[in-house]
Amino acid sequence: MEKEKKKDLIISLAVIAAVYAIVAVLEAVLPRTSMLFTVLKKGSIYALVAVSMNLLNGFTGLFSLGQAGFMLLGAYTYAIFTIPVEQRAAVYQYFDGGIIQFSLPVFLGIILAGVVAAFFAYLIGLPVLKLKSDYLAIATLGFAEIIRALFQWDKLGGLTNGSNLLRRFPVFKSTLFPMTVAGICIAIIVMLINSTYGRAFKAIRDDDVAAEAMGINLAHHKRLAFTISSFFAGISGALLAMFQTTVQAAQFKSAMTYEILLIVVIGGIGSVSGSVISSFLFIACSEWWLRFLDNADTYIGSFHVPLLRPGFRKVVFSIVIMAIVLLYQRGIMGDKEFSISGIRKKIAARKAAKAKKKEGTK
Amino acid sequence: MKKTIVLLAVLLVSVSLVFAGGSGESAGSKGSKVVKIGVYEPASGDNGAGGKQETLGIQYANYVTPTVNIGGTEYEVQLVIVDNESSNDKAVTAASELVSKGVSLVLGSYGSGVSIAAGDTFASAEVPAIGVTCTNPQVTLGNEWYYRICFLDPFQGTVLANYAKDSFGAKKAYALAKLGDDYSVGLCNYFIKAFEALGGTVVYETFPEGTSDFAAYVANAKKSGCDVFFSPVSIEAAALIIEQANTQGLSMPILAGDTWDSNVVLGAAKGTKVNVSVTTFFVEGSTDPQITSFVSGLKSYLASNATAMTNNGGNDEIAAVTAMGFDAYYTALEALKKAGSTKGADIQKVLPSVTYKGVSGDIAFDANGDAVRTVAYVKKVDNATGKWQFVSVQSVK
């Protein structure tokens, strides 16, 4: 039994390593401008934030809609603290160079992004986490909106550059960078979920009254989940900033949170691997595969394909989403995880079934 | 039931994959060589309307001149149009979409924010871009792959400030920008600088995205006793502001930048008492043969092409951005000819020396990659006819 587990673990690690290796090879082979890499980059960033949201909504049963707000905090923190000093004058053109006149190394910037997001989450959590389901959702949504307004306020321009976007901060070139960072973060989240704390979170999700009666401090654990989730949301925000090479508060709308939530649901609430898979699919569909639907003059042979014109892509996409939400309420993975042992079980079952058939035919 | 859905989904994805793959390489319909020009414009979002008018100009130019002679061989020019949805987070993927389609150079975008956001993507992919009407300095600043054929906000802002003072004797101005929009915030900023330099005072306010209720803002302008109302915002907001100004009987003139040079604004201001003036790149009523032929040609093109007509806002009033799009296309062709190659790097080398006499005046680039423009036209709405009225040619004192 234990041996099996170990073996499975090793195999799955090998699989993951293989994926990274393949990407590395592809980067060497394909032109760097290929859409594939864009999707992989954005996909892995969204995977991270989706998993962090899943930790909250899926594993702790806290329905929070503040993710975009915490990504914003992360993105801005990273941008503000890593813009090279000599560039600041150009970036903060209306705020004579801004008030911060130093810059941190990339790595520190990313960590700090997480920390700041987590810190705000802690403060926000103190009052908000007392609220019940929908009220919590709408309150966190509200906080995201407030943060957005604050960061666009020109009185804070010296720090946030007001409504104008931040740029010129160090960014990544290789696809492996976001994949690695996201990978590590997700690994940490998984380890948390499988730890005694993760089990406590699940207990709260299943029945908070019982959890409390069994000595689990609700307030503390909820705040813990909320803060940790926001920490990783912040880091993904920093990655998003690097991916876009510019940051602007205007883009972190509630619509962004909804997108992330949809990713989580499509992947399966309470399934990490589900969130990861679905975020890549989601990004690939919305940004790449379906783009041809926007092309008004598409011909198959000489036949002019009707309906196609800008906007059609999104219609098709949202119909697909509704279909999934309605027909696969539990998402791609349900609350199961994609695991080697699971596959082995399936294969075994199939074999058994085959054997039975043979019996039958004889 | 579920099975069929699965099938459908799989089918869809596979088909789209084929398309995504296939879209990389495609020969011209007549089998001739193809050069691709990327059109990086918003077709939706706040700047959708303006983006479409700009795209229209490019499309018309492409319809007039569908081929170009590069290094002795005739190339068919193929436009690759992508929608950046007027939002910075979609901008990057939209830009890399163009790059991955292998375009030689890019035109656009309407709206400075998305241009700035995509700048680094083009630069890192070594694809030169020619901004059409993105007037924020940040677009070309420190990015040797981004050029533009329009004037800049510092210039435009100063022009408007001067105009406000000279023509309306304004002492106090009300400036309204959209929160989180580089273009309007930037232009307001320069306007305020210039106007205060001229000894005026300014009340500056911003409205959050998705605002449709401008009553309070117009009321603020009245309350603070301003002489001019300066709001270089997207034309979606423009229409609502004019509407509201009319409702509240706003007596002060409204000033705006190039974005407002659009038939949407004309439509909104027609039959009202609102006095709207804009600075712009292009005036229709000219006798220059090049311009007249462009105007008549485009009008007939619009008449013949229903979708183009709707994209232009339902009538054949020609917006400055359309003219600019038209010029941008020919500037691009000039660059291709001069470079004698379809490689981005080669084009970028020659771009600084490219010149072209367009319908919006002479186009040449300075060291920064910005157009050398010393004058801006000022137009005002004729409320009776709902047409533009040429006022003056303004230049900075």
Add this chain to the structure above:
Amino acid sequence: MSRTVLEMNDVTMQFGGVVAVDSFSMHVDEGEIVSLIGPNGAGKTTAFNVITGVYPPTNGNVFFNGEKIIENHPRGKMKKLYAGKDNGKYTGHLEPTPDMITKLGIARTFQNIRLWKSQTVFDNVLIAKHLRRTSNVFSATFRLNMAEEKRQREETAELLNILGLYDVRNNNCTSLPYGLQRRLEIARALATKPSLLLLDEPAAGMNPQETIDLTNFVGKIRDDFKLTVCMIEHHMDLVMNISDRIYVLNFGALISKGTPAQVQADPVVISAYLGEDENA
């Protein structure tokens, strides 16, 4: 006379205008099995909820192992509304959350089974060990608490063994038959290492045979785990068999107490409770 474990003094619980528990006092001594009986709505479960910190009492206090753990007196809008007795007798205000109470060593089961439905039998018990952890979130995440984790798993396995749930440990808890689910709840409660166990109708919905098993089972765990047990129960035979002492509640008020024999003999009880029970 052994030491008192739990002591409730004049506990009154009032919801709005309704007095659910009316200045109820009781004590439970070490090693005893004490039963709380009374018709439905008599306030038995409410009393449990007060002890476990689910509701702060409106008035009165609770001592555990000699130290005061809960105390309250009519405050805020209750000042006016208060309809109970002993107003002004208590002045303190001590309002711990349920998890604190559990940490002190009082564990409970629920009248309507409240297991963690998505978890296996094993995990249900393992999670209950969470409160006895020494690891913090960091050390737990990065597996610096391997020793503790291992120990907890062993203890869990042992506990399941004793309670005869080991064979089904990997089943989902909801797949268990009703009797075993109740047993699992008890196992889960024991996992928190309590010294006082509160059982809320452990035999509810059980057939006679299961009830008899339970009778022995409760006695057994009391001895094995050195527990003091306080339970709410309707099955009279069960109650009379294992209880050392019995408290009888009716409409929130204590109407009788004493040994099973005494209570059975008490005419008040017979009229108020057993009488009802016959035709119920």
Add this chain to the structure above:
Amino acid sequence: MGFFQTNLPYLLAGISTGGQYALIAIGYTMVYGILRLINFAHGDVFMCAALMVIYSASYLPLYISLPLAIVATGLLGFAIERVAYKPLRTAPRMSAMISAIGMSYLIQNLALYVTGGLTKYYPPVPFISDSIEIFGAMTKRVTVITPFVTLFLIIVLVSIIKYTKIGIAMRAVSRDFETAQLMGVKINSVISATFVIGSLLAAIGSTLFFSNYTGVTPTVGGMPGLKAFVAAVFGGIGSIPGAVIGAFIIGICENLIKGMGLTTFSDAFTFVLLIVVLMFMPTGLFGEKATDKV
């Protein structure tokens, strides 16, 4: 007088927006009262109503197209419920909420596709779109009419809920879903009725809203929708008077804030208000307390 004079325009704007929010908020609060579901698509229904008017008005005279569009909106609400929520009746509440978000996403994208991303402009409605002057403040007549229309509709609605059969059924269902079902209340028809009524009110609200602020974009429903929902929560979700009062408070405050020159925060303020209220009255102004039994 001074204060009154200077702030009158904002008060007027506030009262009218308040009224319009109220009409949307009722839809939210009724649906929540019965299904415990935040109908995120409601704001987009509001937007669709406007688009329908615009498109139908280009073929038909306004006095036909307006009522037509309102009725159509009612049907739209009905359809949305049948398609997106009915299948999830038994599913966990979260998936219904997701479905609502998905629906809103779909409607917006459809609108984007139909309008081609261009802003459409609401046809001027005779009489109510005219500009008038009161106490020296210029405004549209609709601004003045809105609160009265709103109050009238609410009186009608309340009396429907109080006295008609369906209304009583609604109250029963919102009190206790299962029991009502057991008592033979036709749940589905009640729910449908709720959605239809909510959508009709939203449609009327949109007429008032857009004849004042004429630009219609696919996302225009978002903010009013969100604010209306906040208003519903603020007033204690599930309670109609609560929603209405909440809506008026939010509408007026937000405009006064703009008047004070804090325009940047006119939206953020709404949420600050919301959070403050939730802190001190977790179930809003008139929401009934919910205690979970142990």
